[in-house]
Amino acid sequence: MHDDIYVGKAAADAAADRGWLLGHFKPDGDIRHSDDVEIKWGVHHRGDRREQWTTGDKRKALLVLITGRFRLEFPDQNVVLTNQGDYVVWGEGVDHSWHAEEESIVMTVRWPSVPGHRIP
Template sequence: MSDTWYSGNATDDADQHRGWLLGHFIAPETPGAAVRNTDALEVKWGVHPEGQQRPEWTTDDRRTTMLLLVSGRFRLDLTVGSTLLERQGDYVVWGPGIDHSWQAEADSVVVTVRWPSA
């Protein structure tokens, strides 16, 4: 594979880094690391069974985040309010200083994009 492109499967590749596909933490020995390791952003493929949750809140995040629903029903709780993503393509964007937690209300797949990668 070339250092300038990579083709993979999000579900397979996500297993290597807790769901993260792109970001500063992609190790040099990881397939496609030359184009997947970046300080610009982080991309996560999240597969969450019904009932899975993050009961603790994130704190003091200094990045902007977008969460996009691929399938399922996913609740996102922010320090400024809560939202329920129910329809494919529903998404939420929040900025630095807003903490969050979440719960999969049905089997769900979400894509998370954060920038910059820190």
């Protein structure tokens, strides 16, 4: 096996690290380690909701709906993703929360990958 190639399964790998597939939190030397970007495979049950809003985040983010119905909540608007491939992008400092209106799978990309940054 080559050290610069990793083949995995998102659902299985995500379960090992709260959904995160790639980012600064992977061990040094692991091809999935990155200080530039974080990628998450999020599996959410109907009714799952972020316990508290994310505020003052210093990263940009992209969230893509794979399956289900998923609501992103922002201070002045809500965005409901309903069709596979629907997505939303938001910038640094945009407060947000989310709610899975149906069983949902989403892929989140955040950049940069910030060590020590974790929302409880």
